[in-house]
Amino acid sequence: MANSLTPSLTFETKDPRNEEVITVVAEGDKDDIDSAVKAARTALDSGAWPRMSGYERGRIMMKYADLIEEHAEELAILDTIDGGKVFSICKNIDIPHTVHLLRYYAGAADKIHGETLKLLGEFQGYTLKEPLGVIGHIIPWNFPSTLFFVKVSPALAAGCTMIVKPAEQTPLSALYYAHLAKQAGIPDGVLNVVTGFGSTAGAALCSHMDVDKVSFTGSTEVGRLVMEAAAKSNLKHVSLELGGKTPLIIFDDADLDMAVNLSQNAAFFNKGEICVAGSRVYVQEGIYDAFVEKSVEMAKSRVVGDPFNSEVHQGPQIDKKQFEKVLKYIEYGKNEGATLLTGGKTCGDKGYFIEPTIFADVNENMKIGKDEIFGPVLSLMKFKTIEEAIEKANATRYGLAAGIITNNLNIAHRVSRSVQAGTIWINCFFVFDPSCPFGGYKMSGFGKDQGLDAIEKYLNVKSIITPIYSSPWL
Amino acid sequence: MAAGLACLALQRAFHEQNRGMIMLKLADLIEQHGEELAMLDSIDSGKLVHVTKAFDIKFAADSLRYYGGAADKINGETHKCSGEFQAYTLKEPIGVVGHIIPWNFPTLFFAVKIAPTLAAGCTMIVKPAEQSPLSALYLAHLTKEAGIPDGVINVITGYGPTAGAAITSHMDVDAVSFTGSTEVGKLVMGAAAASNLKTVSLELGGKCPLIVFNDADINMSVQIAWQGGFFNKGEMCVAGSRVYVQEGIYDEFLKKLIENVKDWVIGDPFDPQVHQGPQVDKEQFEKVLRYIEAGKREGATLLTGGKAVGEKGYYIEPTIFTDVKEDLSIAKDEIFGPVICVMKFKTIEEAIEKANNTRYGLAAGILTNDLNVANRVSRSVRAGIIWVNCFFITDLNVPCGGHKMSGFGKDSGLQAMEKYLNVKSVFTPIYNSPWL
Numbered sequence: 001m002a003n004s005l006t007p008s009l010t011f012e013t014k015d016p017r018n019e020e021v022i023t024v025v026a027e028g029d030k031d032d033i034d035s036a037v038k039a040a041r042t043a044l045d046s047g048a049w050p051r052m053s054g055y056e057r058g059r060i061m062m063k064y065a066d067l068i069e070e071h072a073e074e075l076a077i078l079d080t081i082d083g084g085k086v087f088s089i090c091k092n093i094d095i096p097h098t099v100h101l102l103r104y105y106a107g108a109a110d111k112i113h114g115e116t117l118k119l120l121g122e123f124q125g126y127t128l129k130e131p132l133g134v135i136g137h138i139i140p141w142n143f144p145s146t147l148f149f150v151k152v153s154p155a156l157a158a159g160c161t162m163i164v165k166p167a168e169q170t171p172l173s174a175l176y177y178a179h180l181a182k183q184a185g186i187p188d189g190v191l192n193v194v195t196g197f198g199s200t201a202g203a204a205l206c207s208h209m210d211v212d213k214v215s216f217t218g219s220t221e222v223g224r225l226v227m228e229a230a231a232k233s234n235l236k237h238v239s240l241e242l243g244g245k246t247p248l249i250i251f252d253d254a255d256l257d258m259a260v261n262l263s264q265n266a267a268f269f270n271k272g273e274i275c276v277a278g279s280r281v282y283v284q285e286g287i288y289d290a291f292v293e294k295s296v297e298m299a300k301s302r303v304v305g306d307p308f309n310s311e312v313h314q315g316p317q318i319d320k321k322q323f324e325k326v327l328k329y330i331e332y333g334k335n336e337g338a339t340l341l342t343g344g345k346t347c348g349d350k351g352y353f354i355e356p357t358i359f360a361d362v363n364e365n366m367k368i369g370k371d372e373i374f375g376p377v378l379s380l381m382k383f384k385t386i387e388e389a390i391e392k393a394n395a396t397r398y399g400l401a402a403g404i405i406t407n408n409l410n411i412a413h414r415v416s417r418s419v420q421a422g423t424i425w426i427n428c429f430f431v432f433d434p435s436c437p438f439g440g441y442k443m444s445g446f447g448k449d450q451g452l453d454a455i456e457k458y459l460n461v462k463s464i465i466t467p468i469y470s471s472p473w474l
Numbered sequence: 475m476a477a478g479l480a481c482l483a484l485q486r487a488f489h490e491q492n493r494g495m496i497m498l499k500l501a502d503l504i505e506q507h508g509e510e511l512a513m514l515d516s517i518d519s520g521k522l523v524h525v526t527k528a529f530d531i532k533f534a535a536d537s538l539r540y541y542g543g544a545a546d547k548i549n550g551e552t553h554k555c556s557g558e559f560q561a562y563t564l565k566e567p568i569g570v571v572g573h574i575i576p577w578n579f580p581t582l583f584f585a586v587k588i589a590p591t592l593a594a595g596c597t598m599i600v601k602p603a604e605q606s607p608l609s610a611l612y613l614a615h616l617t618k619e620a621g622i623p624d625g626v627i628n629v630i631t632g633y634g635p636t637a638g639a640a641i642t643s644h645m646d647v648d649a650v651s652f653t654g655s656t657e658v659g660k661l662v663m664g665a666a667a668a669s670n671l672k673t674v675s676l677e678l679g680g681k682c683p684l685i686v687f688n689d690a691d692i693n694m695s696v697q698i699a700w701q702g703g704f705f706n707k708g709e710m711c712v713a714g715s716r717v718y719v720q721e722g723i724y725d726e727f728l729k730k731l732i733e734n735v736k737d738w739v740i741g742d743p744f745d746p747q748v749h750q751g752p753q754v755d756k757e758q759f760e761k762v763l764r765y766i767e768a769g770k771r772e773g774a775t776l777l778t779g780g781k782a783v784g785e786k787g788y789y790i791e792p793t794i795f796t797d798v799k800e801d802l803s804i805a806k807d808e809i810f811g812p813v814i815c816v817m818k819f820k821t822i823e824e825a826i827e828k829a830n831n832t833r834y835g836l837a838a839g840i841l842t843n844d845l846n847v848a849n850r851v852s853r854s855v856r857a858g859i860i861w862v863n864c865f866f867i868t869d870l871n872v873p874c875g876g877h878k879m880s881g882f883g884k885d886s887g888l889q890a891m892e893k894y895l896n897v898k899s900v901f902t903p904i905y906n907s908p909w910l
Contacts, residue, residue: 100556117887119869120536127873128853212878220671227667231660234833235678235879240671397670416900417564426902433555436899437563442648446673448897451553461884463872464852466862 011197013171016084016316016323017306017351025171028196033163033204036192040134040161041210043189050131050159054110061106061156064184065099071180072096078172079144084315084352085270086307090145097432098145101450104434105153108452112158112459124468129459131159132237133212136205138198138226139174140218141167141318142273148177150449151215152191158458163192163211165202167218169318171195198222206230213237215457217275219372220398220443239447239457241275241439243372244400247393248278248429249383249415251406252286258427259287259405260294266403266429267378268302268356271314273322275444276401278429279373280362281380282389288382292360295380296342299356304347316352317375323352326375333359333368338379364395372398386411390418399441403429422448476628477646480570480597483625497542497592500620501535504585507616508535511581511609513744518606519577520751520788521706522743526581533868534585537886540870541589544888548594548895560904565895567595568673569648572641574634574662575610576654577603577754578709584613586885587651588627594894599628599647601638603654605754607631634658643669649894653677653711655808656834656879675883675893677711677875679808680836683829684714684865685819685851688722690841694863695723696730702839702865703814704738704792707750709758711880712837714865716805717816718825724818731794731816732778738792740783752788753811759788762811769795769804774815800831808834822847826854835877839865858884 009027014020026032044050049057068075076090085094114127137151144166155162166174178193194201198218206214206229213236216226220242230236248266250259266278283291307315317323323346330344343357354376362369362379369379383389393402393415401423404415416424422440425431432438437448448454504511511534512527521530550563571591575583580602591598602610614629630637642650642665649672652662656678666672684702686695702714719727743751753759759782766780779793790812798805798815805815819825829838829851837859840851852860858876861867868874873887883893 117869117871119867119871121867121869123864123867123869125869125872130853223671224667227671228664231663231667235656235660235663235676235881237882242671412902416898417566422896422898424898424900426900428559428901428903431555431557431559431901433553433557433559433561433901435553435555436561436901437897438899439897441896441898443671445671453897460858460877461873461875461889462852462858462860462877463874463887464860464862465864465867465869465872466848467864 011168013082013169014319015081016318019320019351022081022172025175025195028165028194028201030200030204032194032196033201033208036163036194037134037208037210039189039192040163043187044131044134044161047161047189048187049161049190054112054157057156057159058106058109060185061102061109061153064181064186065102065106067180067184068095068102068177069099071176075145075173075176078176079170080307082170082172083141083144084307084318086312086315088310094143094145098149101146101149101434102153105157105455108455109157112455114461118474119465122468122471122474123465125463125465128462128464130462132458132460133160134210135160135162135458136208136211136214137162137164138202138205138214138216138218139164139166141169142270144170144173147217148174154454155458156191158455160458161190163194163205165194165196165205168195168197203229207233209234211236213239213458215239215447217241219243223445237457240445241447241449242443242445243398244275244277244440244444245280245370245372245396245398246276246278246401246403246421247280247282247419248403249282249389249393249405250284250287250291251408251411252284253407254287254405256287256290256294260291260298262403262405262429263295263378264298268314268376269430271317272376273318273374276423276430277374278403279377279379280369281378282383282392283380285382285384292341292380295358299342299358302356304353304355314356314376317354318352320352322374323354326354326373326377329368329371329373329375329377330357333362333366333377336366336368338362338366338368341380343376364392370396386415390415393419397443400444401425476599476630477570477644479625480599480628481646483597483623484567484569493592493595494542494545496621497538497545497589500617500622501538501542503616503620504531504535504538504613507612511612514608514612515580515606516743516751518608519580519754520743522748522751524746530579530582534581537585537589537870541593541891544891545593548891550897554910558904558907558910559901561899561901564898564900566898568894568896569596570646571596571598571894572644572647572650573598573600574638574641574650574652574654575600575602577605578706580606581609581613583653584610590890591894592622592626594891596894597626599630599641601630601632601641604631604633639665642666645670647672649673651675651883651893655679659881673893676881677883677885678879678881679834680711680713680876680880681716681806681808681832681834682712682714682837682839682857683716683718683855684839685825685829685841686717686719686723686727687842687844687847688720689843690723692723692726692730695841696727696734698839698841698865699731699814700734704750704812705866707753708812709754709810712859712866714839715809715814717814718819718828719816721818721820728777728796728816735778735792740789740791750792750812753790754788756788758810759790762790762809762813765804765807765809765811766793766813769802769813772802772804774798774802774804777816779812800828806832822851826851829855833879836880837861
């Protein structure tokens with residue numbers, strides 16, 4: 001909020017290392033969302049933000065980026081303690097990536113173009129790109145900082161005003177970002193943060209009659225509810241970035257060590273709590289056995305523990321619910337006949353720590369081969385031919401990303417064009433760049449984040465047509 | 475079943491060369507059979523035959539030509555990355571598309587929807603409105619003649635709650651486009667969400683304002699207002715159903731406006747002397763008459779018209795209300811008939827506020843010769859299409875679509891193909907590149 005809420009209701013946010021309460025935070029409800037929307041609407045309809053030039057908005061956004069950089073340590077600590085994320089990665093990757101995104105869009109704010117159009121008759125036509133309006137952003141808990149700015153930056157560049165509802169599991173950095181926004185000079189009412197739960201605050205945002213668009217990153221199940229609420233209320237625009245069951249396809253000609261390394265990272269990075277986790281690893285039969293051996297060895301060497309400890313590779317799962325869900329899927333895997341190669345158990349007595357887990361002999365009909373687990377569980381599968389790999393990679397309702405490891409040009413082209421996913425990584429994984437569009441196919445959602453394309457989500461295209469007389473050309 | 479065929483055709487269509495050439499052939503066939511198509515639309519929907527032939531059919535053929543010429547110009551991009559990576563975007567056909575089209579411009583909408591979809595390389599199912607299935611069936615036949623492979627375009631005639639709903643909730647349809655009422659648009663989006671999260675584009679209702687300033691050419695303004703309200707018997711999503719006239723010319727404007735009544739011929743749309751045919755069906759006919767009664771009851775002044783014409787069919791007189799307050803149902807709701815509300819305004823601020831006082835945002839017209847008024851009002855009115863000193867001008871190169879509750883997604887323009895394309899980003903590490 002432009003001004004802080006006076007909490008009538010609060011909720012606790014917990015530390016997943018030890019299940020202890022970190023602090024209490026205001027629990028925003030429908031009324032708080034209403035106030036925030038009113039503030040955003042006023043800031044849009046009569047405030048300075050959309051009336052500033054893109055250049056001026058860009059300058060303020062650059063100042064904001066500088067402030068975030070200055071406070072990188074505190075912000076990384078907040079995400080670590082709230083989300084169980086590895087501290088050194090938050091500080092050295094998440095926060096810098098966040099700053100990079102904000103700067104990218106700050107530099108784009110004065111480069112928004114419509115077009116003049118040639119018409120069939122004596123008319124002049126052109127398109128204006130207008131700020132879409134009041135935006136609702138519902139962001140998840142796995143990358144609280146990065147995803148805050150993936151959403152907020154293009155919307156700010158476009159001249160929109162917004163309400164951010166951070167995940168209830170990770171409200172802390174969002175509140176800090178709201179504070180820094182004010183310091184940066186973002187006018188009151190432009191960027192409002194309402195902490196609270198999905199079923200109350202989030203739902204209120206999705207069904208609000210005066211919100212022009214909602215962007216949601218989270219599970220496919222909740223994505224449906226977001227879109228339904230938008231449809232029932234005021235047909236607001238919707239963009240969804242949902243779940244995935246990302247395949248990583250490794251061909252015989254791959255460098256074995258590189259492939260094993262990549263697949264471990266793909267499955268276990270951020271404790272598997274990443275929508276693009278490479279949870280299905282298809283290895284061609286020629287290198288399969290050697291691959292399995294090295295994978296197990298590598299998984300066993302991963303250190304699970306306190307994410308503030310620089311020796312640790314993997315922190316705790318985010319909360320009790322996720323922790324129990326992952327363990328349930330491990331049980332399904334065992335019951336459905338997959339082979340547990342390593343891991344499968346919890347670590348320690350307190351907190352939500354789970355061992356890096358590898359299953360082999362998995363097929364796409366098993367729950368662990370089909371559903372998004374969102375935990376450190378890797379499913380290994382063998383394949384023979386390129387056709388088989390493509391078919392299996394596509395045997396999912398998801399389509400967020402895919403990885404291909406090969407040095408063969410033709411295989412790389414064929415598979416990258418054949419796998420139905422929004423991002424394809426060839427000989428790499430988890431490569432994100434602010435200039436490249438990111439977003440899913442199929443039931444992984446629609447709408448792109450990142451890239452200049454993302455700003456379009458927050459712009460309304462208006463076509464203007466006027467007759468012209470005595471023009472020397474058409 | 476149709477979706478299954480469409481899926482199979484998708485595989486084959488990928489190998490089809492020269493989609494554009496086939497689309498140009500279809501354009502020629504539409505034009506060659508323009509007379510038959512116009513007659514089918516006329517008898518089905520009560521549209522004027524001569525206007526349908528001159529405008530609808532031509533636009534339909536031209537949309538196949540426009541997108542036929544665009545099919546080989548679909549470009550992704552390469553991107554400069556912050557690290558040693560090469561990245562590019564591929565634009566892939568989104569897949570199987572469902573099109574649910576309305577009854578007011580049956581041939582035109584059929585073509586406008588299928589053309590960008592074909593250009594994008596997708597396959598589709600078209601569900602024409604139950605009121606106007608005939609031209610869609612004829613067009614299906616023409617697509618085969620043009621050489622469009624089996625399964626690429628499938629036409630299923632039927633009703634919204636059954637066939638239409640089956641498309642919107644189908645688990646194997648990748649995108650749905652809907653043109654129709656806002657009420658049904660909500661159901662379409664809801665069904666897409668509840669099923670497989672298919673992408674949705676909606677072109678919905680409107681309550682379009684036409685704002686006439688004191689300096690406007692009064693004769694041109696009167697003609698625009700008349701056509702804006704009564705063209706195609708008011709069955710236009712972009713009908714200029716709210717006319718705001720600045721006080722300086724208000725009285726003269728009204729006087730000249732009703733002079734058009736005496737020359738306006740209502741009758742058989744097959745007769746080239748007729749200006750206005752019947753409303754499309756009983757439901758619409760009764761709805762329009764109900765709104766006219768409401769207007770009278772709610773205290774507006776009936777300036778002209780207001781009655782049904784003749785004993786048979788669904789003919790209604792061109793109807794003009796004045797002294798209309800903003801909160802009357804005739805000023806708020808989309809009537810979709812030959813009824814307009816003419817209201818007076820004083821200042822530019824008032825005009826903008828009143829124009830925006832609607833949940834719709836499809837189009838708006840501004841009549842003025844003042845550059846600053848034109849720029850200010852065009853930027854301030856919240857609508858997707860702004861006509862300055864003209865109305866109803868559509869062009870295949872200009873994106874068309876609503877703001878607010880008039881929907882989202884654009885038809886026309888190169889942008890329209892984007893709805894039927896999936897963007898895929900591909901990353902590869904690069905080594906020893908002399909530049910980043």
